[in-house]
Amino acid sequence: MEYKDYYKTLNVAKDASAEEIKRAYRRLARKYHPDVSKDKDAEARFKEINEAYEVLKDEEKRKAYDSFGANWKAGQDFRPPPDWEERFRSGGFSTGGASTHQFSDFFESLFGGGRGRQAPEGFSFFDQGFQDIGRDLHAQISISLEDSYFGAKKTITLNRTVDEGGGRISVQPQSLQVTIPKGVIEGQQIRLEGQGEAGAARGMAHGNLFLEIVFLPHPVFxxxxxxxxxxxxxxxxxxxxxxxxxxxxxxxxxxxxxxxxxxxxxxxxxxxxxxxxxxxxxxxxxxxxxxxxxxxxxxxxxxxxxxxxxxxxxxxxxxxx
Missing domain, CATH: 2.60.260.20 (Urease metallochaperone UreE, N-terminal domain)
Structure with missing residues (x-):
């Protein structure tokens, strides 16, 4: 059985804080979610990321994992220490209330099936229709060179799809005020947090709106x-x-x-x-x-x-x- 380096999977240091681990997980989960990523290995990567976070987000599991992890290298065959069953498995690590079929044999050998697993905080897993936030939107905004030189505020209008209830969908204009940072250059993006599409489930966060800067032609410069x-x-x-x-x-x-x-x-x-x-x-x-x-x-x-x-x-x- 192949040993899995969960720290490497999340690209964090072994002494990373719980908050650093959470941020790394969220970033990678968004990047490799199969509904978003075009990477051919996105689904497999997504499952590996979830498994790593399931262990490292839990203080007890992480401590248990760390107790032997330093003695093994990723890619080598893994066998739990002889007293592992008695020390850790007997307590029956709880992994939530869903199925564990998405986790690897390595995970099963350490923590067993327990009572299933729980989605990491703020997320649902792939097999449960993961969609923690809405889709990001991308658009362009045309500004003058003077707008960049001095900084400016612009009002843009976007056509948004609105669910009116009862199965009725309409497209309605929405005005947003955009702050143009001083010194922004063409091709840079301005992020408007929470101005993307809504999440699939009610109450889920919106994605972000990214506006790419385009300069209008100038008569002199x-x-x-x-x-x-x-x-x-x-x-x-x-x-x-x-x-x-x-x-x-x-x-x-x-x-x-x-x-x-x-x-x-x-x-x-x-x-x-x-x-x-x-x-x-x-x-x-x-x-x-x-x-x-x-x-x-x-x-x-x-x-x-x-x-x-x-x-x-x-x-x-x-x-x-």
């Missing part, structure tokens, strides 16, 4: 993760001589100092002017686009000719040929 990008048109003399230019940012205009002899395509950084959360900083990057004015009058054309004489320059010299 583009965004890559937390960084904001702006293309800034400048004149040839601003680029050549240097200048201080008022530049738009999501938080308002700031002065940007162009160094003398700046070049077309050069990128300058405004630190901390991107999408900043409590722990992460985004920047704004300004790309210079030198715009050459048209020479329309004789005087303007003469000015360009004098520039060519005074500042002989061949930008194609590096091309060769």
């Amino acid at each position: 583009t965004v890559v993760k937390r960084d904001i990008y702006l293309t800034l048109p400048v004149t040839p003399w601003e680029a050549a001589l240097g200048a201080t230019i008022a530049v738009p940012t999501l938080g308002g205009k700031v002065d940007l100092k162009l160094p003398a002899n700046s070049q077309n395509g050069q990128k300058l950084r405004l630190k901390g002017r991107g999408l900043c959360s409590k722990y992460q900083i985004g920047n704004q990057y300004v790309t210079l686009a030198v715009h050459v004015p048209e020479a329309r009058t004789a005087e303007q054309k003469e000015l360009y000719r004098r520039m060519a004489q005074l500042m002989p320059f061949n930008p194609r010299s590096g091309l060769g040929g």
